[in-house]
Amino acid sequence: MDNRTEVRDFLTTRRARITPEQAGLIGGGNRRVAGLRRSEVAMLADVSIEYYSKIERGNLAGVSGSVLESISRALQLDDAEHEHLFDLARAASESGVVAPQRKPKAWHPREGLQLALDAITAGPAFVRNGRMDILATNALGRAFYDWVLDGPGRGNLARFNFLDTRSTEFYPDWDAAADVSVAILRTEAGRTPRDKHLHDLIGELSTLSEDFRARWGAHNVRRHGSGTKNFRHHVVGDLTLTYEGLELTAEPGLSLLIYTAEPGSPSAENLALLASWQATGGRQPTVRDGAIEKPKERHA
Incomplete structure (x- = not known):
């Protein structure tokens, strides 16, 4: 750019x-x-x-x-x-400084980080980068974001937002979710202007989505630290969840996000149902070589 x-x-x-x-x-x-x-x-x-x-x-x-x-x-x-x-x-x-190109390393969650994610059982928890790639999750996070991890989104929240038609079902307020996705990417573009993977993602979304192009031209940016969101999961229905985002000191550029529901609320009950669905046979994509992929079908 x-x-x-x-x-x-x-x-x-x-x-x-x-x-x-x-x-x-x-x-x-x-x-x-x-x-x-x-x-x-x-x-x-x-x-x-x-x-x-x-x-x-x-x-x-x-x-x-x-x-x-x-x-x-x-x-x-x-x-x-x-x-x-x-x-x-x-x-x-820094525009006149050209850094030598390095082959990007595949990212793997540290054992301690994955253990920390797995210890969170009351709500979806996941690690993402500024490009909105989901890099690691807990079990409930894999069930919560199964459509994102398996489909046109390929584990990227922005790609899911604009290239997967199911996103309009998953986000009841799709326009607000789309605005947030683009604002996060715009913020990351300012922070890491030489990120080739980010350039490629923006180019892909600009080419394939008129909704993305219109929002990208607005130049809006935002922090994504905490708040409340509404979702409609295809298994358990409506969920109103609060989220907290934490920057990972040991992993610059990565954030840990945790969703929780108000105790005793219908959303808490639906999260418990989702956890049960996941534990008794829901699809469980796994992290391999820095990306989350769909597991192979199991045959009797």
């Missing part, structure tokens, strides 16, 4: 969404642009219009942290957007 294009599109989309009134300015008049003018952002950030225009054209190389902070405040960026701006600036400063 071209850094200058990413910077330009990100800053222009952030500027377009803020009205003069939201920025504490007087609006009115014949405005030919949506949101703020460049001159207004420059004034709010206390930099010259020439300098801000240069930045918005995509030239972030060498821009100081204090100027980035001022632009972030002027554009009212949230925490995820603020981090994304600094990620883009870091990538711009």
Whole structure:
């Protein structure tokens, strides 16, 4: 991805969404642009219009942290957007450095990490990377995400979202789930702009999904740390689950996510049913060479 294009599109989309009134300015008049003018952002950030225009054209190389902070405040960026701006600036400063290509190593969950996952029995737990590949799960996680692990998604949540028609059943609020998937990928693209696997995934989804292309062009980013989601599992039905995401200190770039249901709720009962289904013959994909695959059919 071209850094200058990413910077330009990100800053222009952030500027377009803020009205003069939201920025504490007087609006009115014949405005030919949506949101703020460049001159207004420059004034709010206390930099010259020439300098801000240069930045918005995509030239972030060498821009100081204090100027980035001022632009972030002027554009009212949230925490995820603020981090994304600094990620883009870091990538711009490193754009002339070409790292030697290394053959990627197959990722395997450490024994202690898999044991920790297996110790979680009350809810689905899994490890994913920033590309939204599911890399390891506990038993309930394999049952919960069986459609993701076995089908067009090939173990990737974003690919499942946009390329597997079953995702509209699994996510009752499909639009919200799709927005989150793209925002996570956009965040990862800012953090690791030279990730070839990420580029390939974005190219695949852009080619095959108009819904993905439209969302990708919005340049929205987000943190995915905690919250509540609704699901509709094909075996047990509706589930309302809270989730917590934890960064793995020993595995940079990977996150551990755990879903839980309110004790005594219908969702808790349905999770227990799902665990029973899994334990008594549900399909159980396994991790091998860094990917989760479908097991062979067992014959009597």
